Amino acid sequence: MTTLDRIVMCAPDHYCVDYVINPWMEHQIGQADMALARKEWEALRGLLAEHAELLFVPPQPGLPDMVFTANAGLTLGRTAVLSRFMTDERRPEEPFFHAFFEAQGFTIAPWPDDVAFEGAGDALADESRGLIWCGHGWRTSPKAPPLLEAIFKRRVVGLRLVDPRFYHLDTCFCPLSGGWLMYYPAAFDTESVETIERLAPPERRLEVELADALHFACNAVESGGRMILNEASDGLKRRLREAGFKPTLTQLGEFIKAGGAAKCLTLKLNAQAR
Numbered sequence: 204m205t206t207l208d209r210i211v212m213c214a215p216d217h218y219c220v221d222y223v224i225n226p227w228m229e230h231q232i233g234q235a236d237m238a239l240a241r242k243e244w245e246a247l248r249g250l251l252a253e254h255a256e257l258l259f260v261p262p263q264p265g266l267p268d269m270v271f272t273a274n275a276g277l278t279l280g281r282t283a284v285l286s287r288f289m290t291d292e293r294r295p296e297e298p299f300f301h302a303f304f305e306a307q308g309f310t311i312a313p314w315p316d317d318v319a320f321e322g323a324g325d326a327l328a329d330e331s332r333g334l335i336w337c338g339h340g341w342r343t344s345p346k347a348p349p350l351l352e353a354i355f356k357r358r359v360v361g362l363r364l365v366d367p368r369f370y371h372l373d374t375c376f377c378p379l380s381g382g383w384l385m386y387y388p389a390a391f392d393t394e395s396v397e398t399i400e401r402l403a404p405p406e407r408r409l410e411v412e413l414a415d416a417l418h419f420a421c422n423a424v425e426s427g428g429r430m431i432l433n434e435a436s437d438g439l440k441r442r443l444r445e446a447g448f449k450p451t452l453t454q455l456g457e458f459i460k461a462g463g464a465a466k467c468l469t470l471k472l473n474a475q476a477r
Contacts, residue, residue, distance in 0.1 A: 208255035208426045211303075211470040215244045215270045216262040220461050224290045225370050227462035240457035244270070247431065247453055247465060254427020258472070260303045266296050271463045272470040273373060275300040276322040277335075279355050283309040284326075289319040289342045307472075312354045319344045323470055324371035326351060326359075331382040332402065333357065338372025340364040360402065362395040369416070373466045377421045379430070383446055385409040385423070387416035409446065415439050419455070419464035424471075433464040 218240055220231040251257060262269055274293070276285040283304045288294045304311060314320065325343040327336045335355065337348045340363045348361040362372065366389065369375035375390035384403045388396050388410055400408070411420055415436050423432035430448045433455040443450045455464040 207473075208251075209258060209472040210251055210255045210424075210426070211258045211260060211272045211275065211472060212244075212248060212251075212468060213260040213269045213272050214262050215240050217264050217267055218244075218262075218270045218458075218461075219267045221267060222292050224292055225462040226368050227459060231460040235457050235460050243453070243455050243457055244468065247455065247468060250429070250431055250451060250453060251424070251426055251469065254429075258307070260299065263296075263299055266293075266299070268293055268461065269296050269299070270458070271324070271461075271467040273463075273467045274322045274324040274371075275470055276304065277326045277328075277351070278304075278309060278470075278472050279328065279357070281309055282312055282354065284312045284314055284320065284322075284351065284354060286322040287314060287316060287318060287320050289321065314350070315346075318346045318350065320347045320350075321371060324373050324467065327372060327376065327378050329378040331378070331380065334402075335359045336362055336372065336376065336378065338362050338364050338376065341367060341370040343371075360398060362398065363392045364390055365392050366390045370462070371467070373422055374419065374462070375411075375416060375421050377423050377425075377466070379425055379446075379448065381447065382407045383409060383448075385411060385421055385443075387411045387413070387421060389413070390416070409439075409442055411439065412436070419459055422464040422466040424465045424469050426471075431465050433459065 220235045276283050321342045325338040339345045348359040352359040369390035375387040377385040418434040420435045429451040431451045440450045
């Protein structure tokens, strides 16, 4: 029996672009269409609700990026590590996410105040390999991987991000069922690419071209037998189908103005502790 995904979302009641903390936000202040953003978010919610249990964090005025719940933290089993945001703009989100996870019955693991960590934006559980991939270099500290490993007792593999457009791991890297990985190699330094190639055999790697990466193809959510993403080229969709996936496109262009798409707008809670 397939386990029902449990996915956290936050309604875009207060979403906008009113500061710049990543390259996608440049020249976008005041440019997001709120009505269209709501329509896009509702479409994503509708797709997910067909095969998942959805939980909602109450949106808060003055915190436009709360909609990107992937950055709330990382959970395995009943343990949660909450984010310590790198930027001043997002730090006020932390107590609201803390309250949510406590209300859901999670044990909140201690985390140093001076070690930046941006949740499941940069830390992705790979159930097929029994490990966690952790991106660092822009918004998460290189000190984070060993701290996560100590908390979750699971191997954590650090990957260094080098392109500021791909400032979180989930913008350029997507572990999938069956041991598949979809990723954009140029987002990583040479050592990290070598690590990925060592841990994932070539027949399970889906390397994404720049054009697809810039449309946030790697920022995908696998749920209910589908892979939900903003956009993908015909070639990438064909390769995904050949790998056994069902790409399902839903436009999220208003959220890309702030640097996020399908994965950024969701946080899965069903990763199991080992």
